[in-house]
Amino acid sequence: MKRLHVFAMLIMACFWVLSGYVQAQEAVGTGSIGDHVWYDANHDGIQDPAETTGIEGVSVTLYSSSNPTVAVKETATDAQGRYEFQGLADGTYKVKFAKEGYSYSNPSAQESETDTYGMSNDVSLMGGRQERGVNGGFYRTRYIHSVIGNLVWNDLNKNGVQDLGEPGLPDIKVKLYRLKMIYRTADIQNLEDYDRCFDFVAATRTDVNGNYAFGGLCPGVYFVAIEVPDGWAVSPMFQGTSDEKDSDILPRIQHSGWISMPEGREGLSVDAGLFQIQACDLVTIGDMVFFDTNHNGIMDCDEKGIGGVVIKLYDCTVIPLDGADFTSLNRRHCCGYKVAETVTDLTGHYEFDGQLPGEYCVEVCLPDGFRLVPRPNCPDVCNPVPETNMTGCMMFNACTKNMDIDFAICSDNKLATVGDLVWKDSYYDGIQEKNEAVMKGLTVKISTCDGMTIGQTVTDANGKYSFANLMPYTWAHYVISVAAPAGYEGTYYGEDGGANNSDLVYQALYTNCLTLASGTNNDIDLGLHYNSALVASIGNFVWRDDDADGIQDPREPGIAGITLKLYECSCTCKCPTLIGDIRNEVEEFYCQDWECGSTLVATTTTDADGHYSFSDIVPPAEGKRYCVQIVVPSNYVLSPYHRGCYDENSDFYPDTKSTRCLWLEPGYQLDFIDAGLIPSIPNPGMVGDFVWNDANQNGIQDNGEKGICGVTVELHACDGGATVATTRTDENGRYLFSNVPTNTTYYVKFVLPAQYEFTTQNSGNDDGLDSDPCPEKGITSNFTLASGQATMLIDAGMYLASCSVSNYVWNDVNKDGIKDANEAGIAGVTVELFNCSSNSSVASVKTDNNGLYTFNNILVDSYYLKVSVPAGYVLGQSAMGSDDGVKADFTLEGQSTCFEVTKGAASTGKPIALIESTSGVDGMGGTPTTFALSQNYPNPFNPTTTIKFAIAAPGMYTVKVYNLLGQEVATLFNGEMNVGYHSVVFDASKLTSGMYIYRLTGNNVMITKKMMLNK
Structure with a gap:
């Protein structure tokens, strides 16, 4: 039996080992x-x-x-x-x-x-x-999440405690921030550390009862921030005896202290009381910083305030930490945390307006070399500590204005002065040229680099400005800006780096940050250049829509003197766009419907032809919508909207008398905004007929004499001479004034074109074929228009005014370019007349036996001459005399400058001096004896111009072009050149607008001139 027991124990042990349940012997x-x-x-x-x-x-x-x-x-x-x-x-x-x-x-x-x-x-x-x-x-990896939240309420009695009857505030934005993993709470020593140490987590809005909650939070350190609406403020913090009923938000920084959030914490209460601000809820703090020359701490009559001094305001309230229980306090930054910063104005004054009541201290920021002077009869709390330049903490009660916080400053250094010139940089090179205009009456402002305004002034009659008594900080502190007219911007920064360059930032209206040394800094110049790409325009045409079809017809004239107004558009229906995270927070709106707003931008009136324009509009870079409203006279109604072709219809709604809202960006030109006006006259009359070219000047419309197109015709009321209507003749010379008010006396005025004269008035016996205006004034006799009457017999005859062009070609024996009495004319020389506008030949003649050339029946216009120099002669030089009738005025190629042929003037051509080629030439013809470089022509040019020069000795020569930096931009010639007159063409199509320099070099000669490319 004993053996069986032992055997059973062995079997059991094996089973335990095989089953893994035998624990190792310890x-x-x-x-x-x-x-x-x-x-x-x-x-x-x-x-x-x-x-x-x-x-x-x-x-x-x-x-x-x-x-x-x-x-x-x-x-x-x-x-x-x-x-x-x-x-x-x-x-x-x-x-x-x-x-x-x-x-x-x-x-x-x-x-x-x-x-x-x-x-x-x-x-x-x-x-x-x-x-x-x-x-x-x-x-x-898994948390029992926590919750932060509770209530934002309307603290009606402003006591910081949630009392009965004080409702919650809906739709208040609340934000949650969490401490970054790399920081500890010990790193949060002052207010600035909140921005550095915390990350944004989430945002929400309070519900209809003012409640909010942030759920699903992992353990960590957080703070809650409130976005306070305009006109509201945060109630006092930690009032009363119940943490569940007080406000947990710091009033001035509008967020809580940090909150240590353990795992699984539910329903942490961070409440915020808000109240609407009344005038007596706020305090004002400030006054003066002055230069104390006698070091007595008192501002004497001859002592000046100091501009540009930085002043900081600190709240002495400590920042609570561990907001879960709000049991500990944060260390304070100096005397507190900064709540505001300002700068003294040009008189040395400063002010902190709209502050909540409480304890504050003030700091003045001084550069090295400047120190504070103690003020007599001032408590220790208001005298700043020299080591910190800060006052002690002072209590400011509601509805008070304490303007006695002064700072007396002394130093061996001088205060700073800055200023100089504002000018129009016409050459667009950033350098002041003598012939460039100054810009008077412009507002110039000086500010700090972070945008705080110190003061402003206006440029005087010489374009000068100046700011004095400024603090000379040893770091970049100041910015100067100018309020330029529309379309102007800062020119290039002047490359000479001296007193005549522009200091504005390129294409801006302000300088870089400036460091002002003690003393005078009068070298800050502001160069302005007009740039049409910065502005936009709206405009075009207001016409009389005689047939009321809303379409501009050829015979329908423009209407002068119509008032139009430009307005900014406003949005009448804002539809929400949902952005952000899964909370589907409504953050932005887009505009669905626009309408003409009430902000008037500009007013204008139509000119004599019915045209109008709003130019130099400065919309923001992202664009803006505008509309035009028309003031419709009582005797008109607006035409139907948008009939026919886009650029020939009426763009104004008859009911609102305004256009649709038009999108404008810089550079836009909306030159197709038209308005048709339909006359609303009972039994109107008509006036009109014909303007013709009276070729034989007999004052009668003969067969074959054609009408003149485009002549301006005005209808005037005799009572005061007011212009009733203006039109132009059509392609057949016809004009018509329809819808004319009747039972009124009128006269018609014809505006004479430049090349025409009026023919004889009232010639012949047929009133339907004669000319009605008097030649001296172009106006007709008075006539009365009866009800429904059509007066269609008011005609005007005109003829082309012609003159003669003549002068002499002579042998200029003494080579002075002036025709002397003993110098004979040269017969048989060909002279050709050209029109300056078209460059086309008008006529060609030869000189008579006395050397006289004559062109007859020449119309009023601008012309130039070309002379074919006969064999044995060369063209003489242009004279410098004062009598244009006797001095030569021709280019190297035998072409004169342009001259005007005007009506009624004794027009004379250009005298032409020739020199016998055997006589030893030292003028502009033959062989030049001196080197010369002519001014390029045309100048200014775009994009090509011709440069002419004279070479007096053979050799190697170059003609090169440089920009104002001295950089070569083109080589026009480089090689051997013989004696004579030469020319090259400069093509600047690949260059930008501006001033350029061209230079002739070689054979110990260097001649330089300037030219202007204007694209």
């Missing part, structure tokens, strides 16, 4: 293994200085390395995350860590001894070794 020794498990916030397997939190309750199991499936010992980490296995025999072990909801850190890192499954490397214990380096880094 050997007894003196060795130990232990240390800690920590929260690895950044998952890198390294315990960073900020990672001090141990993890409690981690399961720790000890295994023999030879049998890692059978536990030797088990334990769990304590509240600090520490563990220890004692009494271990010599051997090699492994440690495994595990906790639900956590994952193991990077196993390749040095300080986390676990693999991806939480098992450590082998740990060898020999001779009773005490191993304290088996650590585990873990991070959380």
Whole structure:
């Protein structure tokens, strides 16, 4: 029986071994293994200085390395995350860590001894070794999430406590921020640290009852911020005895202190009381910074305020930390945290307006070399500490204005003055030229580099401006800007770097940040250049729509004197666009419907032809909508909207008398916005008929004499001479005034074209065929228009005015370019007359026996002459005399300058001086005896111009073009050149507008001139 019992025990032992339930025999020794498990916030397997939190309750199991499936010992980490296995025999072990909801850190890192499954490397214990380096880094993968939230309410009595009857505020935006992983709460030392240490998490809006909540939050450190609506303020913080009823938001910075949020915390209450601001809820703080020359701390009559001094206002309220319980306080930055910053104006005054009541201190920022002077009879709290330049904390009660916080400054250094000139840079090179105009009456402003305005002035009659008594900071502090007329921008920064260059940023209206030294800095010049691409325009035509069809017909004239107004458009229907995260928070709106707004931009009237224009409109770069309204006279109604072709119809709605809203961007030119007006006259009359070319000048319309197109005709009322209507003759010379008010006396005025004269008035016996205006004034006799009457007999005859062009070609014996009495004319020389506008030949003649050339029946216009120089002669030089009738005025190629042939004037041609070629030439013909470089022609030019020059000795020569930086932009000639007169053509089609220099060089000669490319 005993043998059977032993056998059964052996079988049972085998079963236990095979089943894995036999626990290893625990050997007894003196060795130990232990240390800690920590929260690895950044998952890198390294315990960073900020990672001090141990993890409690981690399961720790000890295994023999030879049998890692059978536990030797088990334990769990304590509240600090520490563990220890004692009494271990010599051997090699492994440690495994595990906790639900956590994952193991990077196993390749040095300080986390676990693999991806939480098992450590082998740990060898020999001779009773005490191993304290088996650590585990873990991070959380599953949380019991927390909630932050509660109420934003209307604190009607402004006491910071939620009282009965005070309602919640709906639709208030609330934001949540969380401490970044790389920071600890100890890093939050002042207000600026909030921006640096926290990340935005989420935003929401309060519901209809003023409640809000942020759920699903992981453990961490947070703060809550409130977007306070305009006209509202935050109530006092931590008032009353109940944390559930007070306001937890700092009034001036509008967010809470930091909140330590543990795992699974529900319903943490962060409330905000808001109230509507009244005038007496606020305080004003400020006054003066002055230069105390006698160091007595008092501003005497001859002492000046200092402009541009930076003043900072600090709130002495401490910032609460650990907002979960709000039990601790943050250290303060100097005397508090900064709530506002300003700068003294040109008189030294400063002001912080609209501040909430409370304790504040003020700091003045001074450069090296400037120091504070104590003020007499001032409590210590208002005298700034010299080491910090800050006052003490002072209480400011509601509805007060304390304008007695003064700072007396002394120094061995002088204050700064800055200024100089604003000018129009016509050459667009950034350099002041003598003939460039100054710009008077422009507002110039000086500000700090971060945009705080110090003051402004206006340029005087010489374009000068100046700012005096400024603080000479040793760093870049000031910016100067100019309010330029529409379309102007900053020119190039002057390359000479001297006192005559422009200091504006290119294409801007402000300078770079300036450092002003002590004393006078009168070299900050502001050059402005007009750029049409910066502005836009709207305009075109208002016409009389006689047939009321809404379409511009050829015989329908423009209407003068009609008033039009330009308005900005406004949006009448804003539709929401949902953006952001899953909360579908309404952040932006887009405009669906636009209408003419009430913001008037400009007013204009139509000219004599019915045209109008709103020019130099400056829309923002992203564009804006505008509309035009027309003031319709009482005797007109608007034509139908948008009939016929796009550019010949009426663009104004008859009911609103305005256009649709028109999109404008810089550079846009909307020159097709027209308006048709239909006369609303009972039984109107008509006036009209014919303007013709009276070729034989007899004052009668003969067969074959044609009408003249485009002559302006005006209908005037005799009572005051007001212009009733204006029109132009059509292609047949006909004109018509329809819808003319009747029972009124009128006269008609014809505007004489430039080349015409009026013919004889009232010739012959037929009133339907004669000319009715008097030649001297172009107006007819008065006539009365009866009801429904048509007066169609008002005609005007005109003829082309002609003149003669003549002068002499002579042998200029003394080569002075002036015809002397003893110098004979030259017969048989061909002279040709050209029209300057068309460059076409008008006529060609030869000189008579006296050298006289004559062109008869020449119409009024602009002309030039060309002479064919006969053999044996060369063209003489142009004279410098004052009598144009006797001096020569021709180019090297025998072409004169343009001259005008005018009506009624004794027009004379250009005298032409010729020199016998055998006589030794030193003029403009033959062989030049001196080097010369002519002014290019035309100048300004676009894109080509001709450059002429004279070479007096053979040799190697170059003709080159340079920009104002001295950089070569073109070589026009480079090689050998013989004696004579030469020319080259410069093509600047690939260059930008501006001033250029051209230079003739060679044979110890260098001649330079300027030319202007104007695209």
